[in-house]
Amino acid sequence: MKRTSHLLKILFVLGLAAPCAADWDTPTEDSMVMTATTVDGGKGPELIGDEPGFASCGDVCETCGQCDSCCPCCKCGPPGRFWIRDEYVGWFARGGRVPTLVGTNPSGGVPTTTPLYGNATYNGGFRSGNWVQSGMWFDDCKNWGLQGDFFFVGALSSPFFAQSNGDPVIGRPFVDATNGAITQQLIAFPGSSVGSIGVDNHNSLNGGGISLRQNVCCWSGCCDGQSDPCDCNYFCNVDCCRVDLLYGYRGYRFNDSVGIREHVTSIDQTTGTAVGTTFDVNDNFHTQNNFNGGELGIILDRYKGRWIYEGAARFAVGNMQQVVTINGSTAVSFPGQPTVVNQGGILALSSNIGNYTQNSLRVIPMLSGRLGYRVTPRLSFLVGYTVIFFGQVARAGDQIDTTVNPNLIPPVTGGGPNRPSFAFHTSDLWLQGITIGGEYSF
Secondary structure, eight states, X not given: OHHHHHHHHHHHHHHHHHHHHHHSOOOOTGGGOOOOOBOTTTOOBOOOSSSTTTSOOSSOOSOOOXXXXXXXXXXXXXXXSXXXXXXXXXXXXXXXXXXXXXXXXXXXXXOOOEEXXXXXXXXXXXEEEEEEEEEEESSTTOOEEEEEEEEEEEEEEOOEXXXXXXXXXXXXXXXXXXXXXXXXXXXEBTTTEEEEEEEXXXXXXXXXXEEEXXXXXXXXXXXXTSOOTTSGGGGGSOEEEEEEEEEEXXXXXXXXXXXXXXXXXXXXXXXXXXXXXXXXXXXXXXEEEEEEEEEEEEEEEEEETTEEEEEEEEEEEEEEEEEEEEEEEEEEEOTTSOOEEEEOOSSSOTTTOEEEEEEEEEEEEEEEEEEEEESSSSEEEEEEEEEEEEEEEEOTGGGOOOEEOGGGSSSOOOOSOOOSOOOOOEEEEEEEEEXXXXXXXX
16 A cells, blocks of 8 residues: 555656656756755755756655755756856947047148048947857856956048059148147148058957856745745746856957058159159057956856846946057158168158057946846856946057158258157947857756
8 A cells, every 4th residue: 555655656756757757858867856854043955966956856855945045055057167258249338539640631732631531430340259168167066166258349441542643632731849830741632642542440359257256145946935845736836046246357359450552653843852752651550458357256146047147336446557659750751862771751750650558447347238048957048238437548649640751751950849649548348249059067
């Protein structure tokens, strides 16, 4: 009679577990173990196994206590001690302003103050990127772990190119430091010169970090007073939550560049410059913003049936090193003679050419949220949103001084103020991203 009673109980349990088996992978023998052991403080039964939340039941518990505080052994989350996440990211970043670098005059004269390139914000649109995260738990209870991540924001550029035989007029406007008047260096002008000019304006950003991950709070179905872990149907309606803290390192790198190159050929027979003489002028402005610091963060993971809700806040505190590099050159080729190369272009001259560095303390917050759907106990599909605020960064366009002393333009004659000059100028940078990807645990 007793054997018949036990047999009926087993058949009853297997019947309740059937819906789970239909939706999820068939559990192994080890993953079907469940104990009714009560942890310290009478916090209820502890679930044991490789597939917690998705296995069928073993022996039926006679009683189940209610959890009213956090449990020391957290089984909330997918099975396995390792995980990897790969996501496509559609990034949106705040662009940077560039002064007028190339201009024209619709009437065909001078000054060439109508902008062809510049006096606008560039590289602030959509760009593609990728974000990879992976980690491992040190123990089966998932109390301590190690995780790392790396992301990149695809380079975005706003190039420009123009050439003319003199009509339309093309010039590079600037303010004459000796008298305050607006003037220009002519690229193409009727009867004077023909030529071309191009602008290369691009930037890129990447970041990554590595952190220890500590579970500080965890509750499962019995903790909300709505589900009974002793009931096999509980595994078909997973309801658990965990809160983890992060302690680690975070690094970011933002690079920005603006380069101007021009090729001019003289056709003026009334000056001392031989017809056919060519001038190749280059001005280059490059900035690096390198952040290295410690990071503190908090992650909330909620599992509700097949659905996953994740929210995270990270704050990195450390040093932001900003480096600005300015170079310029002019190559002159007279007909039948060797090319002569001089230091200095138009906006990069002896007065501002060089390498400049500054350091500052910075706090960089990162906030993110994700919604996921568990395709299997180990594989999840995720979509989310992330925002990062970098604060003041050095951009290439901000370092360009458009007030120029013509006496410093090659060939240098000397005299007058040291312009263009250099001083650090910064502007805010924020980054937003829409993430789409998946996570696999093993």
